[in-house]
Amino acid sequence: MDESDKMPSGAHDRPNGLSRPQRPAAGRRFVHRHAALVRVAHWINVACLLVLLMSGLQIFNAHPALYWGEVSDFSGPAFAITTQKVKDGQLRGITIVAGRQFDTTGVLGFSAGNARAFPAWATLPSWQSLAEGRLWHFAFAWVFVFNGFVYFLHGLLSRHLWRDLVPSRRDLGRIGHTAWDHLRLRFPAGAEAIRYNVLQQISYLTVVLVLLPVMVIAGLAMSPRMDATFPELLGIFGGRQSARTIHFITAFALVIFVCIHVFMVFISGVWNNLRSMMT
Amino acid sequence: MPETPSVDRRKFLAGAAGAAAFLGGCDRLAQSDTTKNVLASAETLTRNVQHLISPERVLAPEYTEADLSRYFKPNGTADPCQGLRRLDT
Numbered sequence: 436m437d438e439s440d441k442m443p444s445g446a447h448d449r450p451n452g453l454s455r456p457q458r459p460a461a462g463r464r465f466v467h468r469h470a471a472l473v474r475v476a477h478w479i480n481v482a483c484l485l486v487l488l489m490s491g492l493q494i495f496n497a498h499p500a501l502y503w504g505e506v507s508d509f510s511g512p513a514f515a516i517t518t519q520k521v522k523d524g525q526l527r528g529i530t531i532v533a534g535r536q537f538d539t540t541g542v543l544g545f546s547a548g549n550a551r552a553f554p555a556w557a558t559l560p561s562w563q564s565l566a567e568g569r570l571w572h573f574a575f576a577w578v579f580v581f582n583g584f585v586y587f588l589h590g591l592l593s594r595h596l597w598r599d600l601v602p603s604r605r606d607l608g609r610i611g612h613t614a615w616d617h618l619r620l621r622f623p624a625g626a627e628a629i630r631y632n633v634l635q636q637i638s639y640l641t642v643v644l645v646l647l648p649v650m651v652i653a654g655l656a657m658s659p660r661m662d663a664t665f666p667e668l669l670g671i672f673g674g675r676q677s678a679r680t681i682h683f684i685t686a687f688a689l690v691i692f693v694c695i696h697v698f699m700v701f702i703s704g705v706w707n708n709l710r711s712m713m714t
Numbered sequence: 715m716p717e718t719p720s721v722d723r724r725k726f727l728a729g730a731a732g733a734a735a736f737l738g739g740c741d742r743l744a745q746s747d748t749t750k751n752v753l754a755s756a757e758t759l760t761r762n763v764q765h766l767i768s769p770e771r772v773l774a775p776e777y778t779e780a781d782l783s784r785y786f787k788p789n790g791t792a793d794p795c796q797g798l799r800r801l802d803t
Contacts, residue, residue, distance in 0.1 A: 574754075664772050
């Protein structure tokens with residue numbers, strides 16, 4: 436439901452994107468925080484990224500190791516999740532990061548009695564199937580790309596990206612102050628609360644303009660046909676194995692972003708934030 | 715003092731049950747043929763777009779002999795000749 440239903444004035448002549456504060460109605464003020472298209476795109480993106488992450492972990496499980504360069508040099512992976520037998524025949528999950536070994540039994544390498552890199556609850560489908568993981572991954576990659584394209588086009592045409600996401604000189608000057616307020620979990624109220632603060636602007640822009648595009652390009656660089664068509668793809672990353680590693684690192688950067696994002700949504704007024712993204 | 719019911723624990727259990735139902739739902743969904751057919755239809759799209767953007771006679775990048783890997787991972791058997799011989803006899 437649209438909050439504008441409850442609000443007598445100015446609901447339909449508002450500009451796209453973040454709107455100006457509207458006339459107070461009965462002591463409370465409802466503000467259109469996000470354009471409808473941005474809200475829809477946001478939730479489609481949530482679904483896509485969840486499916487892409489889980490099916491991506493499924494695909495990763497088929498060969499749970501990452502390398503730099505053009506070659507999978509099996510002897511020295513940059514990152515690997517392995518299952519190893521210890522003295523008494525017990526299986527342990529061992530994760531290797533840059534030559535160091537960590538016992539990750541229960542989650543990585545060995546979980547719920549199975550020798551598998553990522554646990555069943557984290558992969559789509561939950562059972563081991565590279566073929567089905569790829570089906571999900573490539574189908575939702577299309578939805579993700581279309582959605583991202585529409586969002587980006589709208590952001591450019593409505594000037595949402597420029598107006599709301601690019602930090603102003605004044606915002607950048609106050610970045611230290613804003614960061615300090617955030618660390619003390621003090622959030623802006625009133626007029627300042629209905630626009631993105633500079634930390635949001637920087638992190639959202641990084642996600643939209645850096646992480647997500649790098650994700651797509653690194654993904655394309657893993658496709659032999661795309662490499663044949665655009666040999667530059669391999670040049671950018673320095674080999675298909677590097678592209679795979681960067682695809683994986685970017686995925687985890689996004690996971691970290693989502694964790695912080697959801698945390699901030701919760702502690703800065705969960706209902707108001709959720710409502711602003713839905714209605 | 716009587717123990718007050720732990721609301722947090724209830725919430726946690728409800729959340730865990732919800733998550734389990736969600737994951738179980740995922741599996742049921744993932745097993746259905748309809749789902750797989752819908753997902754597979756994206757492959758047609760992928761194929762068509764690839765045909766559209768890549769020239770018909772495009773070739774994979776070429777490498778020199780120096781690029782040959784020192785180590786070649788055996789897939790299935792470490793001695794394919796041995797395997798072939800066994801098939802012959």
